[in-house]
Every structure is written in structure tokens, then in C-alpha cells.
Amino acid sequence: MNRRALLSASTLLVGSTALASCAGTLGRAGVRTPAGPALPDWYADLEERTFRFFWERVNRSNGLVPDRWPSESFCSIASIGFALTAYAVGVERGWCKRAEARDLTLTTLRFLWEAPQGPEPSGNAGYKGFFYHFIDMERGHRFHDVELSSVDSTILFMGVLFAGQYFDRRDDREAEIRRLAEAIYARADWAWFQDGRRAISMGWHPGGGFIARNWEGYNEGMFVYVLGLGAPNYPLAPSSWEAWTAPYPQVWRGEGATRHLAFAPLFGHQYSHVWIDFRGIRDTAMQAAEMDYFENSRRAAYAQRAYCTANPMQWDGYSADLWGLTACDGPGHATLPFKGQQREFFAYSARGPLGMPDERDDGTLAPTAALGCLPFAPEIVIPCAERLRREYGDLLYGQYGFLDSLNPSYRFTSPEPVKGKVDPERGWVDDDYIGIDQGPILLMAANYRSDFVWRIMRKVPAIRRGLMQAGFRGGWLES
Template sequence: MLTPTENAELFQIDNLQRAAFGYFLDHADPATGLIADTSLPGAPSSIAATGFGLSCYPIGVERGWTSRREASRRVLTVLRFLGESPQSRDQRASGYRGFYYHFLDMRTGERTWRSELSTVDTALLIAGCLTASAYFSGEDAVEGEIRSLAESLYARVDWRWALARSDTLTMGWRPPGRFLKHRWRGYSEALLLYVLALGATDHAIGPEHYDAFTEGYDWIPVDGEPHLHAAPLFIHLFPQAWLDLRAVGDRPMRERGTDYFANTRRAIALQRDHARRNSGRFAGYGEQLWGLSACHAPRGRLRLADGRWQRLFGYVNRGAPFGLDDGTLVPWAASACLPFDPEASRAALGHIKASYPGLLKEGRLPGGFNPSLAGDGPEGWIDERVVGLDQGLVVMMIENWRNGFVWELTRSLPAIRRGLERAEFEGGWLATETA
């Protein structure tokens, strides 16, 4: 039986998750179903945020925050729009070769902000489509169409084309016909991209391309153990919002006697240690206030509240160890890390609630804050944005911590198993659950 303190703590987490879920109800276009990148007025849709939203609707049904009928209607609206929106080299199209532009106009679905055709953001979108299709498994016409559309959207993505005559996947493409020079080589959120590209029934890439991806891994020693380094937290978290990698490892992980789940636990410990050491002497840092990742912040040389001058980096990937740090933290880190280190995450959530009450806006945590900068309260500078990606990660990871719900859905998808097995992942649920 839970103590009164534990009950209060769970109530707080429940409220945080419910408010984060509400983002996808409040910031979806009623005609297209596309999800806004941020809460700022006039923000375009992010296809990645839309993928997170598609994965969160089933959670809302299970929690009783929306009806199955309403959630399935929202999912179907998005999938129909994606299936019908233009795919061509035209700069105003929604996508090309089954991929989608990073940012789309909320109402028309046209490419906006001169954004790139994004391979990894398309993967996050497709992951959402497939997760929704796994949940809406009923025999009625609406749920049947959801599954059919999700399958066709996945089948349309030309993953092989995105290799662009090389051994690794390109980060993107711009019209009328130029691939980006940067590629997905080395540990990144593209782990999910490679699993989907390997698991596809159409246009799949080969295992040799995953090998080329992992050849770029950067291993560092941590307490005598090998650690796969990535400084920003989101790199560790995004793929595992969908992929259950507990005791599941590919060849590089197995050779070093570890797995991605354990690696993420080490990454969290490294961030906490960085905050505890606080070599930059930033306000608030400590074992109960940590979280460095990609986020917005002011830019330029600014005076901190303690009188020192500090260079602020604007929007960058912050991280630890060996990453950028200017005192700007992501307040959603603790809730998103609950499946990996519940004790540390719960302590951090309690500390944030007690010490930084001004962070919550309509119950939602902002994209970032910097308590070292002068502000109206101890929070210092607070990002005016609430970010769709952050809210989706909060909803999904809290649910995975509670009961592994999203992981259970994705484990049922043949594409996920096929992609992991073609990448030579072994162990965990792959060994105990039948195909």
C-alpha cells in the first residue's frame, strides 16, 4: 500500500502526464490532424511531434483522458491527410519518396521554413503511425483503415534511396534534388531510423548499412566499464520511447557486455555527476537538478544573476560529458528518465516542484530554463515555448515506467522485430516472445 507521500508523488506525475497529453488535443489542426512544433502562435507542424502525438493517443484512451472513438478519429484524420498530401519534387509538396519535410504548414501541409526532407523525423512519424496501428486493432471500418493506411505509409518510404549511393543514410534532401552532406553515422537518435529502414517490407536497407552506422560509435570508460557516449539526453531517450531495449543488445553492445537500456542509466548518472560537480558554477545545479539536451536559450554574451558574464548558445545540443553547457536545463528530463532511474527521477521531480513552481504553464513544462539568468523567480529565464517533442516524450516515458505500455505495443509489430533482428539484436523480449 502506498504511503501518503507516495500517493501525492504519483498524483503529481499523473497530472504532469495528463497535461502533456493535452498538448496533442490543444495543438492539432482539426482538418489535417498535424501537430504543432511548439505552443507559439503560428508555429508550423513538426512531423516528429505528429509521430509522438500518434503514439500518445492510445495512452490517452487507456488513461481515460479521451475516448477510443475520438482518438481513432484523430489518428485517422492524420493518416488520411498524410496519404493524400502531395509527394513530389515540388518545393510546396508535403514530401517526396515517402519521406516528409521536417516542418509543414498546419492547415495545408505544404513545406514551410524551407525545411529539409528529414529522414530521422520521418522515422519518428512512421513510428507513431505503426504504434497507433498496433493499438487500434478492432474490426470496425475506422480501425481497419488506420491499419491499412499505416502499412501503406510505411511501405511507401524509399529507405534505399536515402542511402544516396553511400553506406549510411543521409540526414535529408532539399528540392529540387540535393542530398544533405551530413549522414547518420555514429550513435544518435537515428538508431530508430535504422531499425525501421531494416525492418521494412519495401525498399529496406541491408544489415551492412547498420554496421556502417555503428562503426562510428564513440566508446568511453566510465568506472571501468565501456560507455557509448552521446552528450545530449534526447539521443538516448528518443529511440527507446518506442524500442524496448531492456537486456536487448546488438553486436557492439554484446561484445562489451552491456545494452542500450543500461547505457542510458549510465548517461543519466553522468549528467547527475556533471551537475553535482558544477564546474561552471551555475545556479541550482546538483544531484536533484540536472538535464542537458537540445533546447532553446538566449544567445550571446549575457550577464548572469551573480554578476558574471556568460556566453549563451541559443538553440544547440547541450550535454554531458564533453558537451556544451551554459546553465540552461531541460525540466522535462526527470519525467522522461523515469523508466531508467526511477529513484533519481522522482527525487528530481519533487525538487523541481518545490523549488521551481513557476516552470509549469497549464501544467506543462517548458522547453528549457536557466536559473543562472535573472528572472521573476528562482527559475530565471524560462523558454516561452512548450515543445511537442518534449510533451510526447513525457507522456510515453511515464507510461513505459508505469507499465511498459508503448513497448508492449511496438513489440507486437513485425517490422520492429524484423529490423532489430536484421541489425543482429539479441536477448530480452526477442528471445522470450515468439515472432
């Protein structure tokens, strides 16, 4: 199944009325993030537990990481990308030894490099240097009929490139990591994935060809173009960035200090920022808007908080310190009575504020939605994290930190939820951790604390090259 296919076909947008309530608290456009409020003492425990999801659930014989746990799962190639970055965080925080992280990283890169590639519908991990969205945990072969994914491959490549830059010592194993990282990234044929279009396709199926939908802004696809434009061998055409930004006029929402490029699920405002420091650098669109993409994500976080504070659906729990809608697990597909109305609930799905035909708000919140915004708006994220821990900790906080999601309004026991459990007073809580939701919690905390991931990635030539090709200027790109 294509996770992206579960997302709404159109951007879910927030109206300017909901945004107006937070206009006075937003930072000035383009200004480097100031030192923010201190994280609570328990947050270090959350970070270590989240790290251990990747460290303990990885298949150590090949480096493949499950999509989720404890449910039995295939490997998510995006989870590998988050894991390859998480290992270095573990080294720096003292949760694992550098030699251990080095050896696990090398095992992973060797497997990715040697995994079979080809056009056949089965028996391969990928094609043209890209990888299938999901692969089996042992052999690394395509799982069922999933697509060759441009965005999930990008997340994988981000982790690969990070590892190649981080492991910089004069050591045979670290040198091999660097060689493999360069080779894995250089092998990807981005021009092929463009398929003669201006924009890049979301995916490809053997026998079925390219998916009709392209990556066009604004959503999580931004870093696909940065890596594609920066590729050393088969780059995207320079005009592809214009194709990415062409829809921007249709997705601006808000006025003044609330104006931002809208995409309702918050993961779309987070993923590119996990690895790329967008503070103070601007392309043509952001120059015209007189802000940067970091500020755009900050405004998106405030927009979600404003929506949950207004709470037009009257869901239980929503407030200024309990917010965060994104793609996540849910209690299941059912239509049930709630406060005198029939309400539809969903299983795994993208979620975002009301305001467009494809709106989806069923009362389900995900910790990663708010916590992944930590560098953008710590002053509103930390209170949300505190409330999640305080009010739901015994249900939601476990072996690897926060479980994926909760729904305070879902207190139904019939029909039985497809997964998770129902507390009669506090509602439904998931029973899985999901790799692509764990990653932003850990890595954005590392960026908030010390710019750690950003500092490493600013040194990667492909990142600088891709940004420059896209027309970004200013900030650290000028140094």
C-alpha cells in the first residue's frame, strides 16, 4: 500500500480567522531562532526511549528497520533514513558507542548497496537507484505491490548522506561508509523519475509505470527536489523547482504575520526541515514573501494550535496545550454518535484542520505532530508535551516514548477498535510506535538542543548544490 495514497488528494487549509488569534506571538520573518525555553528534565528520557526504537528494533544482520512495532511489520525505507541519523544522536548523547553505531551503519549501507535492483515486479529492493516504499525485513525485497517511492527514497538518502558526513575519521570502516554513502546517492536516476515532466512523479510501479500525481508544492516533497537538483550524475532539470513552486499562489492562507503556505498535516512542514536548515535562506518565492521556510513552518504550527483551540468539531481534549494533527494511526473506520451527531472515525490516515473538501478531523491527535515542531515554536510545543505526559502518560508513554496517537473522544467499545485500547475516561490510545513518527521527535529535539543534524548536513555538498540550483541564497549558504 502507498502511505501517500492514504493522504487527502488536496491540501487541507486553515482559514485566516483561526490564525488571527496567534498573530501577536509569531517571530519576525527570516530571523534566526533565538534561544528558546528549556526542555523539562524528563524530555531527555523521551529522547533516549525514542532513540532505542531504532537501536533495538533494527535487524542487525542487514540494518533494516520496521515500519512499526510491536505489530509485526515490513521494513520502511524511510525508517532506515531516520535510523541512520538517530545512531549519531545516540553517540553524541552517550546512549551507544561510536564503534557500535559505525558498524551498524556500515552493515546497513552494505546491504542497501548490494540489494538487488531491477525492473521485475518481485525479487528486488528497488530500481534505477531508488527503493520501494516497503521491503521485507529479511531479504529486502519489494513488499507486495508497493510503489517505488521518490519521497521515501529521499528520506533514506538523507540518512545515508548524513552518515557519510558524520563518520569522518581516518578509519577504514568510516572511510567505507563515506564511499558507500556517495555511491548509493549517486546511483539514483532522478532524471528518469522526472519522466519528461517538469515535476517529479510520486512513484512508479513495475508494469504500471509512473504514478500520475507529481510532487508539487506545498507539502513534504520539498527535499525531493533539493536532493534531485544536487545529484552528481542524473540530476533533475533546473526548471523542476519552478514546477514545484507553481501551485503556491493557490495555497497561501492567512494575512500579515499569519500568512503561510498551508498543508494541513504537520509532517509536511517537518520532514524537509529534519535535515535541511532553512533558517535565513530563501528561494524566489520566499524572497517575495519576505520570510523563509522555517518561519513558514512556525506559522503552520501556530495555525494548528489555533484550530485546536477553536475546536469547531467540539472534540474532547483539544485546546491550546493539546494539539497536533498529522498522518497517524486511528481507532478504525466507523461512523458513531458523538454529542448528538454522527461522526466518522478512521484508522491510519492523514489528518488536518477543517476548511477544504478533503478535510479530515476525527479527534485523533499524534504526539509527533506537535513535538516535531519543537525548533519552530518551543513555547507552544513544550506545554503540549507536558500535558501529554501528565494526563496520558500512564496510557501513552512507554518503552519507546510516546505511542503513535490518541483520541480522547473515542470511548466506544463497540465496534472494537482495529488496534489500540479504549480507556473509559480518557479515550482511545494506540498500541504501536511508527518509525517515521518517532524520527521527527528525536531528530528535531537534537536540532533544538544544538543544531546537531543541521550542522552536519550543512557540510554535505549535495545539499548546498541542490539549494543553490533551486535559487536559494543568503544565510549559511553565503559562508
